Amino acid sequence: MSGTPRYRFAPSPTGFFHVGGARTALFNWALARSTGGTFVLRIEDTDEARNQPEWTQGIIDSLAWIGISADDPHFEGPLFQSAYADAHLAAAQRLVESGHAYFCDMTPDDIRARAEEEDVAGYAGWSRDRGLGPGPGHVLRFRVPDGVTVVRDQVRGDVEFDNAVIEDFVLLRGNGTPVFMLANVVDDAEMGITDVVRAEEHLPNTPKQQMIWEALGHAAPVWAHVPVLVNEQRKKLSKRRDKVALEQYREEGILADAMVNYLMTLGWTMPGAEEAATEIFPWSDMESAFRLEDVNLSPAFFDIKKLLSFNGEYIRQLSVDELVAACDPWLPGEWDRTRFAEIAPHIQQRLNTLADAPGVVDFLFLPDPEFDEASWDKTMTTEYAEPLLADAITAYDGVSEGDWQHEHLKATLEDVMVRYDLKLGKAQAPVRVAVTGRTVGPPLFEALEVMGREESLRRMRVAHSRMATGEPPG
Ligand code: GLU
Secondary structure, three states, X not given: OOOOOEEEEOOOOOOOOEHHHHHHHHHHHXXXXXXXOEEEEEEOOOOOOOOOHHHHHHHHHHHHHOOOOOOOOOEEEEEEHHHHHHHHHHXXXXXXXXXXXXXXXXXXXXXXXXXXXXXXXXXXXXXXXXXXXXXXXXXXXXXXXXXXXXXXXXXXXXXXXXXXXXXXXXXXXXXXXXXXXXXXHHHHHHOOOOEEEEEHHHXXXXXXXXXXXXXXXXXXXXXXXXXXXXXXXXXXOOOOOOOOEHHHHHHOOOOHHHHHHHHHOOOOOOOOHHHHOOOOOOHHHHHHHOOHHHOOOOOEEOOHHHHHHHHHHHHHHXXXXXXXXXXXXXXXXXXXXXXXXXXXXXXXHHOOOHHHHHHHHHHHOOOOOOOOHHHHHHHHOOOOHHHHHHHHHHHHHOOOHHHOOHHHHHHHHHHHHHHHOOOHXXXXXXXXXXXXXXXXXXXXXXXXXXXXXXXXXXXXXHHHHHHHHOOOOO
C-alpha cells in the first residue's frame, strides 16, 4: 500500500443512479483528490436477481457526468464484487477455522418458535456449540463476542454499540453464498480501503462489519456515515415517492456543475459560505475545503427549488457560446442555430433549466405564434389594444431595415404610448402577444430585432386584423 488513503464508492447496480449515491460519491471524490489518495469504484454486483448490466453503465456514465472520471489518475476501477467470490469464501473459511464463525441449520421458523419458547428477542446463538459443518441449508453465523463495539466515526464521533443486542448474524446463506455484510468487508480489505465514507443507513451494519475486520486480523478502516437525504415531508428520499434519478435531472436540463455544487451542500457547508453570502463555489474550492469533520448530523433536505435556483445561477455564469452549446440538445433539430444564438443572451436571465429554453423562444422558429388564449383575452380585448397596435404598426412600418434594432424599436413604441398615457409594460403587451403569442417571454424589443422587420410586421398585422374582426386566435 502506498500509504495514501484509499476511499471507495460501492454502489449496487440495481436501479437508476440515485442523487444520494451521487452525493456520497462526490464526498469520497473530494477526499481522494485532496489527499492525493485513490477513489475506488466497486460495483457490488452479487445480487444476481436485481443486477442489470445497463445499471452499471448508468453508474459509470452518471459519475462521469458529475466529474468523477475514470480517466483521472485518482480513479481506480470499476472493480466488480463478483470477481472476488473466492476471497469471500476464503475469508468465511478462515473465520470458521479461527472459531469466529459457526454453521447453523435452524430455519427462520425454528428460530421464531424457539425464541417464543425461551422468551428472547431473536436468535440466541443456539448452534454455537453444536459443531455443525457446512451442508445444504446450513448458514454460517458470526459468533458475536461479549462487550461493546465502539465505532469511531469521523462525522458522528464515537458510537457505542452493546454487543448484547447484536445477534450472531449470518455471513453465508444456506446455499453457501456470502451476504452483503461479509462480501463488503472482504472487498474493502482486499482492495486496501482505508476510509469508508457512506450513507448513514449503513451505520447499524458497522459494528458487525468492524467485528469481521478484526476477526480477520485487520484494523478496521476509518468510518464516516453521512446524513440521509430527505424530501419536503422530511421522509427519506425514495425512488417510489421522489424524483431521485440523477439521469432524470440531467435530462431535465440541470447543468452538471450546478448539480455537483448543490449536492455538496447537502450535509456540508463550505467554510466561509456565510460570510460570502453564497453557496455557489467552484468545484476546486469545495474539493480542497471538504472535511468530514464539518459534515453535520441532521438529515439533509433535497430541495428541488433550491437546485433549480443553483442551476439558474450556473446558467447565468455561462458565456453565450457555452449557453448555446448547452441548450443545443433540447432544441428541435430544424431550428436555425444562428437565430437561437442571437436570442440566447436575452433569455439567459430567465432560464432555470436548459430544457426551458425551447418553450421561451419557440415563437421565433414557428411559422406563426401559438396564441395562448388567456394572454390574448387579457391583453387584446382592452379598449386601447386595437388602436395602439394599429398605431404601432404604422410607426414600425416607418422604421427601415437598417434601423430595426432594439433601442430604436423601443423608442418608436415609446412615442406611440404617450398618446395613450400608458407605461411601457402595458403598451408593449399587445405587440408582444401579436408577435410571440404570449404575455411572457424574452425582452420584447430584442425579440423583434431577432425576428426581423418583415416577419414582425406581418405578425402584428395578422393579430390586428383578428382583433378588428373579432376572430379568435388560432
Ligand atoms: N452496495 C452498498 C450500497 O449501495 C454499499 C454500502 C457501502 O458503501 O458499504 O448501499
